[in-house]
Amino acid sequence: MLAVRLFGRMPVGTTNIKLTSCLRLLAGITSGGSVLAVAWKHCHVHASAPPKKYSTKIPSIMHQVARKKVSSDKFDWKIFWHYLRPQIWIIACATAAALVVAYLNVAIPLELGNLINVVSSLLTSSTSSIDFKQMLSKPTFQLMKLYIYQSIATFEYITLLSIAGERMAASIRRDLFQNILKLDMEFFDRTKTGEIMDRLTSDVQEYKSSFKLLISQGMRASTQIIGSAISLYYISPTLAALAGFVIPSIIAGGTLFGSLLRQLSRQAQAQLSVSTGIAYEAISNIRTTRAFGAETKEYELFQKEIDKARDLNIRLGFGIGIFQGLNNLVMNGIVLSTIALGGQYVSQQRLSAGDLMAFLVATQTIQRSLTQISLLIGQAIRGMSAGARIHEYQKLTSCIPLQEGTRIPYHSMLGQVQFSNVSFAYPTRKQQMILENFNFTIPCSKTVALVGPSGSGKSTLCSLLVRFYDPLNGQITIDGQDIRKFNATWLRSNVIGMINQEPTLFSTTIMENIRFGKPNATDAEVIEAAKSAMAHDFIQLFPDGYQTVVGERGVTVSGGQRQRIAIARALLKNPSILILDEATSALDAESEKQVQSAINNVAKGRTTIIIAHRLSTIRNADIIGVMLHGKLVEMGTHAELITKKNGVYAELMRIQQSGIDIL
Numbered sequence: 186m187l188a189v190r191l192f193g194r195m196p197v198g199t200t201n202i203k204l205t206s207c208l209r210l211l212a213g214i215t216s217g218g219s220v221l222a223v224a225w226k227h228c229h230v231h232a233s234a235p236p237k238k239y240s241t242k243i244p245s246i247m248h249q250v251a252r253k254k255v256s257s258d259k260f261d262w263k264i265f266w267h268y269l270r271p272q273i274w275i276i277a278c279a280t281a282a283a284l285v286v287a288y289l290n291v292a293i294p295l296e297l298g299n300l301i302n303v304v305s306s307l308l309t310s311s312t313s314s315i316d317f318k319q320m321l322s323k324p325t326f327q328l329m330k331l332y333i334y335q336s337i338a339t340f341e342y343i344t345l346l347s348i349a350g351e352r353m354a355a356s357i358r359r360d361l362f363q364n365i366l367k368l369d370m371e372f373f374d375r376t377k378t379g380e381i382m383d384r385l386t387s388d389v390q391e392y393k394s395s396f397k398l399l400i401s402q403g404m405r406a407s408t409q410i411i412g413s414a415i416s417l418y419y420i421s422p423t424l425a426a427l428a429g430f431v432i433p434s435i436i437a438g439g440t441l442f443g444s445l446l447r448q449l450s451r452q453a454q455a456q457l458s459v460s461t462g463i464a465y466e467a468i469s470n471i472r473t474t475r476a477f478g479a480e481t482k483e484y485e486l487f488q489k490e491i492d493k494a495r496d497l498n499i500r501l502g503f504g505i506g507i508f509q510g511l512n513n514l515v516m517n518g519i520v521l522s523t524i525a526l527g528g529q530y531v532s533q534q535r536l537s538a539g540d541l542m543a544f545l546v547a548t549q550t551i552q553r554s555l556t557q558i559s560l561l562i563g564q565a566i567r568g569m570s571a572g573a574r575i576h577e578y579q580k581l582t583s584c585i586p587l588q589e590g591t592r593i594p595y596h597s598m599l600g601q602v603q604f605s606n607v608s609f610a611y612p613t614r615k616q617q618m619i620l621e622n623f624n625f626t627i628p629c630s631k632t633v634a635l636v637g638p639s640g641s642g643k644s645t646l647c648s649l650l651v652r653f654y655d656p657l658n659g660q661i662t663i664d665g666q667d668i669r670k671f672n673a674t675w676l677r678s679n680v681i682g683m684i685n686q687e688p689t690l691f692s693t694t695i696m697e698n699i700r701f702g703k704p705n706a707t708d709a710e711v712i713e714a715a716k717s718a719m720a721h722d723f724i725q726l727f728p729d730g731y732q733t734v735v736g737e738r739g740v741t742v743s744g745g746q747r748q749r750i751a752i753a754r755a756l757l758k759n760p761s762i763l764i765l766d767e768a769t770s771a772l773d774a775e776s777e778k779q780v781q782s783a784i785n786n787v788a789k790g791r792t793t794i795i796i797a798h799r800l801s802t803i804r805n806a807d808i809i810g811v812m813l814h815g816k817l818v819e820m821g822t823h824a825e826l827i828t829k830k831n832g833v834y835a836e837l838m839r840i841q842q843s844g845i846d847i848l
């Protein structure tokens with residue numbers, strides 16, 4: 186209204202008044218609707234997105250190459266439908282609301298045109314101020330109604346889409362995580378952790394965003410294009426034909442330029458990820474960095490990469506600057522040309538001022554919608570590729586099912602283990618046989634130590650016993666029953682307890698870490714297990730006792746303490762078979778002594794397999810098995826084996842006695 190009054194004071198003719206008022210109104214409308222606004226937003230999103238992974242020094246570039254290889258043709262519509270179906274009504278309502286918004290976006294300019302027509306006709310006629318208000322009130326009220334409907338429908342479709350999208354994303358993440366947890370060890374041997382995390386996080390995010398954008402912006406933009414094109418045609422077929430030629434050409438140019446900028450943005454992002462990867466490695470391995478005095482080297486490495494990222498980002502900013510400048514020029518040029526041409530039509534009474542106004546707004550709507558669609562095509566491809574990557578993991582199945590097979594009352598198990606003619610090669614290295622026709626019997630309730638040079642297959646035996654892998658041939662039995670008959674989860678959580686050389690603790694309290702072995706254990710049971718593992722005394726000395734939080738991967742407790750917590754954790758389930766895989770090899774003499782007494786304590790009365798690197802660990806073993814190249818070459822008690830002066834065991838002892846710890 187203020188703008189119209191201002192025009193009214195200007196000493197120009199009617200036509201001029203109409204044109205200038207249109208221009209003024211448009212100044213507000215065009216400022217937010219440029220091609221660049223969308224392109225810039227897109228670039229910006231890329232440039233500021235958090236780095237995806239850090240697992241290697243050049244992870245992101247390599248990773249992006251790998252990611253591109255997964256094409257959208259593996260997108261599984263059945264899986265998509267599975268997640269879409271529960272949300273279908275919400276999505277239908279959201280779609281309807283988005284279409285209403287699109288319709289209103291087309292209708293509003295026309296109504297705005299009517300209002301301008303009324304205003305301009307009032308300005309040229311001698312109407313009283315009461316009539317003036319009355320004549321204006323109808324189109325104003327009508328327009329207000331449309332604005333209100335538009336905002337309600339906008340709120341509705343955004344909220345509904347967000348509900349549907351988030352529900353779908355949460356279900357996908359939940360199912361994906363569940364499926365990943367069930368997969369065979371082979372999958373984890375083959376796949377980088379960073380890649381798995383990417384599927385769970387950024388791929389689901391991309392998938393969800395694309396889906397939401399396609400429904401909201403895609404539907405809206407296409408409807409707006411059709412609706413606005415019809416409006417243009419009705420307002421002026423000649424001007425419409427001209428716009429139909431000019432606008433798509435400009436959008437095509439803008440899209441090309443935009444894609445160059447996006448490419449640059451991706452490079453800058455990849456470069457930033459490289460530098461972040463360096464920082465991540467240095468910080469996550471700060472002890473190694475510090476121990477080697479490598480701070481300066483890491484800093485220089487980081488600086489070099491960050492400088493490259495800076496240069497790329499400056500180039501990107503330069504490109505965006507040119508783009509924005511050109512874009513403003515072109516867009517304003519279009520407005521100006523339309524007004525110039527339209528103005529002539531208005532002066533020839535072939536077009537009203539309101540129609541010209543409506544025409545300009547509809548043109549802007551088409552521009553914006555076409556730009557959105559050109560970006561959405563890229564987004565759809567990215568979304569489908571992300572979907573294909575997710576579906577790929579969702580369709581993976583495991584050869585060793587977690588929950589099939591029998592469960593028997595585990596306290597009735599004696600724990601006699603037998604390997605009969607077992608042959609095995611790791612799935613990722615099929616050509617290298619680790620075990621061939623391997624035979625070994627471990628009597629129940631005895632402590633058996635496995636020794637042998639590094640790589641002889643000791644840990645592999647344990648991995649087979651807990652069914653991380655199944656043998657290629659032969660069988661492994663517990664109390665005479667093939668372990669493949671048993672429910673794998675039951676076997677691992679009840680029958681066999683395993684403690685690794687470097688056991689992982691979770692960053693929670695000691696109480697919860699021990700309880701991990703038996704989730705329903707009482708506090709008293711946890712404390713009992715800790716006492717048996719000789720962990721109770723040191724835990725009690727901590728100010729927070731069992732409530733002490735051990736930090737990420739248990740870094741706030743010593744190696745020996747970590748081992749004893751892990752032993753308590755394994756012990757809590759009271760397993761019939763206990764496996765200690767080099768449980769003391771990483772410890773100093775004092776810690777080793779403490780852990781060793783804990784082991785001796787817990788080994789009593791159950792089958793215990795100790796993979797040993799130190800003689801002190803195995804002296805008390807009932808049987809010592811000596812492994813060489815995947816074969817059991819000697820077996821007996823310590824006393825028996827040392828009598829074989831030329832045996833492998835004797836050789837290993839000589840190495841040990843010469844000061845090298847590892848047998």
Ligand SMILES: Nc1ncnc2c1ncn2[C@@H]1O[C@H](COP(=O)(O)OP(=O)(O)OP(=O)(O)O)[C@@H](O)[C@H]1O
Nearest residue numbers: 374611613614619638639640641642643644645646
């Ligand atoms: N996940 C795996 N995928 C492929 N090969 C593997 C895998 N784990 C181990 N190997 C290979 O299997 C062989 C036996 O390894 P294993 O860990 O059983 O030996 P080990 O006797 O326990 O050695 P160490 O005493 O050094 O721990 C080695 O050649 C090793 O490289």
